[in-house]
Every structure is written in C-alpha cells, then in structure tokens.
Amino acid sequence: MATSWARLADAALYRRGESITAWARAISVGFALVALFVLWGSPRTRAVPALLTGLTYIAFALGARNWLRGHPESRRWLSVVHDTVDAAGVGLGAAFSGGMESPIWLLLYAHVVAVSVRGGLGYALTMGVLDALVVAGLSQIRPSHPEGLLHTLSLLFCAFTGGTTSSYLHQIQRRLFEANRDLSGMNEQLRETAGLARRMEDEAREHLRREKDAYRRLEELDRLRNQYLGNVSHEFRTPLTVIRGYGEHLMNEGPPPDGSLSDVMRVMVESCDQLIEMVDTLIEISRIEQEGERSLEVRLLDLRELVTSSVDPLRLRAARKGVELALDLPEGPLSIRGDPSLLDHLVRKLVDNALKYSPPGGKVVVRGFSEPEGGTLEVEDWGIGISAEHIPRIFDKFYMVDGGINRRRRGAGVGLYLAREIVRLHKGAIDVRSRPGAGTVFSVRLPGGAPGPSSPEARL
Numbered sequence: 001m002a003t004s005w006a007r008l009a010d011a012a013l014y015r016r017g018e019s020i021t022a023w024a025r026a027i028s029v030g031f032a033l034v035a036l037f038v039l040w041g042s043p044r045t046r047a048v049p050a051l052l053t054g055l056t057y058i059a060f061a062l063g064a065r066n067w068l069r070g071h072p073e074s075r076r077w078l079s080v081v082h083d084t085v086d087a088a089g090v091g092l093g094a095a096f097s098g099g100m101e102s103p104i105w106l107l108l109y110a111h112v113v114a115v116s117v118r119g120g121l122g123y124a125l126t127m128g129v130l131d132a133l134v135v136a137g138l139s140q141i142r143p144s145h146p147e148g149l150l151h152t153l154s155l156l157f158c159a160f161t162g163g164t165t166s167s168y169l170h171q172i173q174r175r176l177f178e179a180n181r182d183l184s185g186m187n188e189q190l191r192e193t194a195g196l197a198r199r200m201e202d203e204a205r206e207h208l209r210r211e212k213d214a215y216r217r218l219e220e221l222d223r224l225r226n227q228y229l230g231n232v233s234h235e236f237r238t239p240l241t242v243i244r245g246y247g248e249h250l251m252n253e254g255p256p257p258d259g260s261l262s263d264v265m266r267v268m269v270e271s272c273d274q275l276i277e278m279v280d281t282l283i284e285i286s287r288i289e290q291e292g293e294r295s296l297e298v299r300l301l302d303l304r305e306l307v308t309s310s311v312d313p314l315r316l317r318a319a320r321k322g323v324e325l326a327l328d329l330p331e332g333p334l335s336i337r338g339d340p341s342l343l344d345h346l347v348r349k350l351v352d353n354a355l356k357y358s359p360p361g362g363k364v365v366v367r368g369f370s371e372p373e374g375g376t377l378e379v380e381d382w383g384i385g386i387s388a389e390h391i392p393r394i395f396d397k398f399y400m401v402d403g404g405i406n407r408r409r410r411g412a413g414v415g416l417y418l419a420r421e422i423v424r425l426h427k428g429a430i431d432v433r434s435r436p437g438a439g440t441v442f443s444v445r446l447p448g449g450a451p452g453p454s455s456p457e458a459r460l
C-alpha cells in the first residue's frame with residue numbers, strides 16, 4: 001500500500017513516488033482524450049458521455065490533490081479511492097468509445113502495473129480483480145469481443161506477478177530500512193563513544209598540563225631552595241667571621257689600649273644579634289609550618305604599644321644608616337587581637353626591610369589606624385621600590401628580587417613569606433603598593449576579634 005512506502009521511505013523519496021503517479025495519471029488522461037478524438041466520428045462512440053467521463057475524472061483528480069494538501073492524514077484511504085476511480089474511469093471511457101475496440105481499456109494494464117508496484121501482492125490482486133471485472137464487462141458489449149477472457153486472465157496474471165515482485169521488493173526495502181536504522185543507531189553510539197574519547201583525551205591533556213606545571217613549580221622551588229641554602233650559609237658566615245676575627249684579635253693582642261674596646265664589643269654584639277634574628281626567623285617559620293593555628297597565643301593588644309616596642313631596637317640601625325624612622329599612631333588605644341611575639345616579628349620584619357631598601361637620608365614611616373573590624377598597620381618607605389613583575393612573587397618562600405650570589409643586600413628571601421604566614425594565621429590581609437625608585441607601602445589589616453572560624457577570611 002502507499003502508506004507502507006510512506007513509512008519506509010524517507011519523505012523526499014515518497015514525494016517523488018507521488019509525483020510519478022500524478023504524471024502517469026496525467027499522461028493516461030491525455031492518451032484517453034487523444035483516443036476519444038480519433039474515435040469521435042465512429043458510430044459506436046458516444047462522444048458526449050465519454051467526454052463528460054473524462055472531464056469528471058480530471059475534476060476528481062484535481063479535487064483529490066487539493067483535498068490532500070489540507071488533509072495529509074487522509075492519504076491512505078484517498079489513495080485507495082483514487083485507484084478505484086482510475087479503474088472505473090478507464091472502464092466508462094472505454095465503454096462510451098467502443099468497448100474492447102477502444103484503445104482506452106489498454107490503460108488498465110498500466111493501472112494494474114502501477115498499483116502492484118505501489119501496494120504489494122494483496123493490494124495488486126484486489127485491484128487486479130477489479131480491472132479484470134472491468135475488462136470482462138467491456139468484452140460483453142456488443143459485438144462481444146472474443147479476446148475478453150484472455151485479457152481478463154492476463155490482467156490477473158499481471159497483478160499477481162507485479163504484486164509478488166513488488167512485495168519482494170518491499171521486503172528487501174524493509175530490511176534495508178531496518179539495517180539503515182541499526183546503522184544509524186550504531187553510528188550514534190560511535191559518535192557518543194568518540195565524544196567520550198575526546199573528553200577523556202582533553203582531561204588527560206589537562207592532567208598532563210597540570211602535572212607539567214607542578215613539575216615546573218617543583219623545579220623552581222628546588223632552585224630557590226638551593227639558592228636559599230647558599231644565601232643562608234653566607235648570612236651565617238659573615239657575622240660569624242666578624243665575631244671570630246675580633247675574638248681572635250682580643251685573645252692574641254689583649255684589649256686595645258686606646259679605649260676602643262666598647263666599639264669592638266658593640267660590633268660583636270650586633271653580629272650576634274644578626275645571627276639570633278636569623279635563627280629566630282627560621283624557628284618561627286618551622287613552628288608555624290608545623291603547628292599552624294596551634295602556634296598562636298592570642299591576646300588583646302594595643303597596636304600602638306606593639307609598634308613602639310618592636311620599632312625601638314631598630315632605631316640605632318636607622319640612625320647609623322641615616323634613615324629617619326617616624327611613627328604616626330593615633331592618640332587613643334588601637335585594639336587588636338593577636339599573638340604578641342608573632343606580631344612583633346611581623347612589624348620588625350617590615351620595618352627592617354624598609355630600612356634595608358632605603359638609601360641613606362631616606363625616611364621610613366610606620367602608621368597605625370583603627371578600622372571598623374580591627375586595625376591597620378602601614379610601613380612606608382621612599383626606597384628602591386619593587387618592579388611590577390616581582391610583586392606577585394615577593395611573598396613566596398625563598399624568593400628574592402636580587403637573589404644572585406653577588407647581591408648587594410643581605411637577606412635569605414624568607415622574611416615576607418613569614419610575614420604573610422603570620423597574617424594568614426591571624427586571618428588578616430597583607431597588601432603591597434610599590435613603584436621602582438619611588439618607594440613601597442606594606443599594609444597589614446588585622447581583625448579585632450579573636451581569630452577562629454567566625455573571623456573574616458584571610459585575603460591572601
């Protein structure tokens with residue numbers, strides 16, 4: 001049946017089948033009209049009813065086509081009606097133009113072939129019987145045609161062979177369709193698998209990239225660690241050499257006669273302080289890294305007192321270098337909560353750096369002011385400054401802007417790392433603003449509440 005085509009074939013193929021059928025009908029109508037024209041004058045022709053039959057058929061075919069456009073769901077039964085009307089139209093046309101003597105009835109062969117191809121065996125036999133009945137009827141029109149029976153049988157035979165072949169073709173088509181559907185399913189699965197494989201490949205590539213990054217970071221850390229070891233050794237060796245040199249001199253030569261013993265002793269004490277400072281820094285780092293928040297001993301503190309007492313030991317160094325060291329603190333108390341020993345370390349480190357990187361004649365200002373949620377400490381200098389590319393890394397462990405073996409200033413690249421860890425433990429924030437040649441400002445925000453889960457998150 002026509003609908004089995006519709007189900008099996010794709011829409012474009014089905015439309016082509018419909019258009020072939022429409023053309024075949026148009027050609028058949030043309031053939032019938034020409035035949036009628038030729039037989040017009042024959043005494044056995046009843047021209048007017050024949051012409052009316054033709055015109056009625058044309059009107060029906062056009063009407064059916066139009067109806068189908070608005071009612072595509074009626075395609076199935078309309079197709080059956082159309083095929084039946086085809087056979088009836090041919091029969092009537094032939095009956096009005098000489099029965100079996102009119103060539104019009106030959107169109108029944110075309111009809112039987114067309115319905116067989118479209119509809120399969122069952123439909124072909126049904127329509128074949130209809131066509132055979134029409135021929136049988138025509139052969140009874142006087143004078144009766146002797147070959148009528150033969151054509152009746154031939155039509156049935158055509159219907160049978162055409163229908164069988166078409167059923168067979170439909171079966172093949174169905175199998176092809178099913179195979180095609182299976183292939184589409186497999187294709188879809190393949191596409192999904194390919195998508196999955198692509199995603200896995202992307203993930204693997206991303207994984208590899210991250211591993212490479214981690215490896216590169218490890219290499220960089222290793223390089224910094226080696227540099228750090230060199231620097232630390234150097235930092236220890238210099239004051240030790242000074243202490244040993246002066247000690248040896250005193251041992252061999254005795255105290256200097258000109259009363260400069262106190263100068264010698266001062267240099268030795270300063271060298272010892274340097275060593276103690278470095279050892280303290282290393283101890284604090286290892287304590288913080290091991291104990292984390294457990295290393296904190298939090299108390300309520302006045303930031304002004306803390307700053308004053310932490311800065312005092314550095315005044316002598318500032319004076320000797322010719323750097324002015326000024327405090328800018330509020331009148332009233334500035335309450336914060338924190339570990340006094342760690343915060344003392346933090347202030348000293350920031351001020352020590354400011355002095356270290358300021359030229360003689362420079363100035364360092366330490367400010368403190370209160371904030372709604374705690375207090376802020378600022379250390380500003382007008383020294384060498386830090387260029388933008390180094391700023392994101394100065395808080396990294398072992399990182400030094402001028403870390404080469406011939407560096408001009410002492411240091412081991414762990415001071416700001418410790419400062420950042422201290423601030424992190426206090427759930428505060430540390431920031432730096434700097435311009436090369438113009439100076440640097442470090443600002444540290446410390447919360448007023450006790451550090452803990454309810455405190456604001458550190459912004460590092």
Ligand code: ADP
Nearest residue numbers: 353354357385394400401411412413414415416
């Ligand atoms: P270091 O022991 O080398 O001073 P830090 O961790 O304290 O190590 O500092 C890291 C780097 O940041 C230093 O090598 C220095 O170049 C830069 N730096 C820190 N403070 C200042 C500052 N006030 N002015 C200019 N550069 C600074």
